[in-house]
């Protein structure tokens with residue numbers, strides 16, 4: 001059964017198809033191609049230079065959804081990559097070794113610029129070093145983003161990032177593009193990003209309604225697509241979010257829940273989730289929740305490419321400072337106590353019944369520390385926490401029966417708690 | 429009764445080699461960090477600062493009257509009871525024993541903890557310490573990956589100054605130029621002595637086993653630098669007179685063990701299987717800076733910054749833009765006249781394991797033979813390692 005499509009989905013699909021078409025035609029059109037990563041991406045700069053971005057993680061997740069990742073991972077492991085390391089990297093490298101055929105079955109062009117904006121995860125640096133070996137002709141720019149270890153952004157970190165942008169990143173862009181940066185175009189991109197971010201946050205905050213009109217996790221990955229990937233800063237991106245926001249408002253007015261592959265359902269449990277989803281069995285995985293009437297009203301994964309919940313928006317006023325602040329604020333670049341605070345905010349704002357942690361085997365950036373986070377949240381909020389383990393794109397680490405067993409117990413806990421809370425309300 | 433600190437400092441000039449190795453072994457096995465606790469108890473202003481691998485600028489800590497103590501996990505020396513409740517099975521072993529030590533009070537006399545930026549696990553472990561130790565200083569130390577002095581250098585200086593200020597608040601000290609110059613001098617001496625030791629080991633691997641060499645280095649992660657300098661000096665005096673016959677073994681460089689440490693048994697097994705380990709990255713932080721750092725300057729913090737930017741060794745934790753690590757590894761192999769490389773990394777170690785394909789390919793291009801395996805710090809069975817290292821040695825002996 002296919003997912004019921006709304007206008008925004010159709011629009012997004014078209015945007016992506018156009019983007020991949022433009023990529024496949026890049027060798028003919030001469031448009032420059034920039035490979036970069038999602039967290040801390042500099043899409044406004046890429047757009048301002050009229051380059052086409054390629055996001056290796058997005059390719060990996062698409063390969064996972066299209067059941068190609070098993071092959072690609074095997075290819076990378078045959079080439080010497082350990083079973084133990086991040087499967088996104090292996091999936092991407094395997095795909096390149098097999099001809100770099102992208103998610104639309106078109107060949108992806110090689111990069112003119114390898115832009116490592118290195119945020120929230122050390123594996124990106126290693127991934128990048130590996131890519132550099134695969135593409136020795138590409139120009140290379142490195143942007144190091146310090147970690148928000150003390151739960152605040154040090155002014156020296158902002159200065160450091162700005163200086164790197166000024167002395168390293170922008171000159172590399174200019175070299176590859178063959179022209180100077182156009183400040184007016186960059187400012188326009190920043191303004192459009194801010195508009196899209198306002199609309200995105202409206203969409204996410206709509207989960208405070210009962211029933212929630214959106215699923216902030218499984219649906220959320222669609223909603224963040226354009227913000228995360230190639231389109232932030234473009235007019236098309238703003239228009240997409242305008243359309244989406246309109247649809248969400250209609251759903252609120254009609255008191256409709258989110259759309260799933262099996263249509264709508266009656267909301268029973270409101271959950272918050274920490275960690276990325278599994279992509280190889282995405283629908284199965286989703287079904288494990290909606291068949292219990294569970295909807296996600298908050299998710300941290302959708303903040304990995306930017307946290308807009310505390311008011312940050314891209315700004316044209318001091319673009320480099322704004323880009324620096326954006327990079328510093330991405331979810332996994334925040335320390336553990338800050339991550340817990342954000343989860344707690346979702347729980348409180350959306351009146352959630354429980355938390356699910358999907359611990360990803362590949363991803364130490366997310367996973368290391370999640371058990372401590374779990375205990376802290378349990379203490380702070382006294383709500384049930386379900387802890388499951390999967391992987392992003394390595395199907396060997398998706399065990400349906402294990403996950404189902406754990407979730408069944410979790411839902412039992414939720415049910416018991418609902419009954420207890422119900423009784424307490426009656427007594428009082 | 430003399431304190432453990434005083435006891436191990438006494439009589440350095442008449443230590444025998446056996447006694448010297450015993451001292452190192454005792455320190456290695458003491459998970460209550462008695463040496464550090466005793467050192468601290470001798471003067472009121474002293475503080476103990478634990479740090480995770482790989483590198484921290486210990487000179488700053490020393491200049492503030494603090495003892496830097498390397499936290500390299502606990503190998504198989506403690507059962508992991510609570511540590512497993514903090515880390516999923518697919519995360520390396522080191523953070524489990526570190527948190528286990530934190531929870532069983534082994535680290536109770538420590539005043540601060542530093543977590544250098546090397547990987548996501550160490551980084552997030554700093555968060556777990558923040559949640560666990562609300563009353564102690566827990567600092568993540570970011571290192572610049574941009575090596576321009578006007579960019580990464582400015583940032584790093586700020587990080588170091590902030591670190592010094594935060595640490596100084598623990599004992600009311602501030603960093604003085606003289607004290608820092610003095611500390612830099614002592615650590616210069618330490619690196620020079622360790623280089624002599626490593627050269628000796630490389631030239632006469634039959635006179636100093638890899639395991640003993642390792643323990644001498646590990647002692648440097650606990651002892652005061654003054655003590656370690658005297659201790660290594662004494663060992664260097666004694667080593668030339670060791671009587672031993674060189675065996676027919678191949679010479680190998682071990683790469684990838686810079687964080688979670690291989691068990692001593694593994695180091696011994698590799699050597700017993702026919703491979704002299706002539707260089708390695710087991711205790712990389714001790715030799716992080718190559719060459720001396722100026723120790724008579726008006727700006728010793730600046731000297732540390734420059735050393736980091738321009739004189740750091742290569743490592744999986746550092747972006748190697750203009751200085752590819754495979755070239756450094758090749759150089760290491762050449763300098764030590766090694767016959768091959770053993771890539772020996774902890775399981776689930778992203779930095780080491782993601783470097784491995786790049787390094788392996790580079791070794792192949794240069795016709796340098798290599799093998800690879802993975803370990804946990806608490807590995808207890810070594811027959812697979814013995815088999816692999818033995819076959820590797822035989823193969824090289826047969827064909828070269």
Ligand code: SF4
Pocket residue numbers: 057086087088089120121122123124362363364365366392
């Ligand atoms: S470890 Fe996690 S954040 Fe890092 S590249 Fe892999 S999936 Fe992405």
Ligand code: SF4
Pocket residue numbers: 520521522523546547548549550687688774776777778779780
């Ligand atoms: S062993 Fe590797 S992954 Fe584990 S903490 Fe050390 S560097 Fe990180």
